[in-house]
Amino acid sequence: MLDVENLSAGQEFDELPDTYTIFTIIEKDFYGLDEVVYPVERMNLTTGKPSEDGEHILYVNGEYRGSSEIGKLMHDFNCTDADDMNFDLMAERTKYLKENPKGVGEMCKVMGEMKNESIQGEKRMTVLRTLQAGSMRLRKLSISRAFRLKK
Numbered sequence: 721m722l723d724v725e726n727l728s729a730g731q732e733f734d735e736l737p738d739t740y741t742i743f744t745i746i747e748k749d750f751y752g753l754d755e756v757v758y759p760v761e762r763m764n765l766t767t768g769k770p771s772e773d774g775e776h777i778l779y780v781n782g783e784y785r786g787s788s789e790i791g792k793l794m795h796d797f798n799c800t801d802a803d804d805m806n807f808d809l810m811a812e813r814t815k816y817l818k819e820n821p822k823g824v825g826e827m828c829k830v831m832g833e834m835k836n837e838s839i840q841g842e843k844r845m846t847v848l849r850t851l852q853a854g855s856m857r858l859r860k861l862s863i864s865r866a867f868r869l870k871k
Contacts, residue, residue: 738774744797749781756784756791 727736751758758779762771784794792806802818805811816823 736774738776740776740778742778742780744780744794745782747782749783750779751781754781756781756786756788 727733749755758781760777760779762773762775762777763769764771780790780794782794782797785791796805796807796810799805799814802811802814805814817827818824
C-alpha cells in the first residue's frame, strides 16, 4: 500500500522512495552485540544477493542509553515520568495520557480494546488447538463465540 501512496499516476516504480521500518526492541539488546542499530536487508535466498528493493529494516537496541539522539529516545521510551524525558513532544503526550482526565480516558479505552482483542485471539487459538487435538466435535465448537458456522 505504500507504493500507492508514494506514486502518482504514470510514475515508474523505480521512482519510489526508499522505505525504512524501524523496530525498537525495548527490553534488551536482542542480538547481544552492544550495537545501537542493527540494519537488516532482505535477501534472495536462491542467489544470495540483496533484493535491493528500497525497503530497509532497522532494529534499534532499546537498552542503549548514550548521549546521542537515539540514546535519548531510548531513555524516553523506557521512562515512566514525563518530567524526566528528553523530548518535549513525547513528554507532553505522555503527560496528557497519564495525567489529563481526557487522556487517561483515551488510554483506558485503547487498553480495553487491546485486552478484548487479546482475549478474542486467545479464544480463537483455543478453538484451533481443540480442533487440532480432535477432543471436541465440530458441532459443539460452533456454539463458541470465537467462530460462527453456517448450516
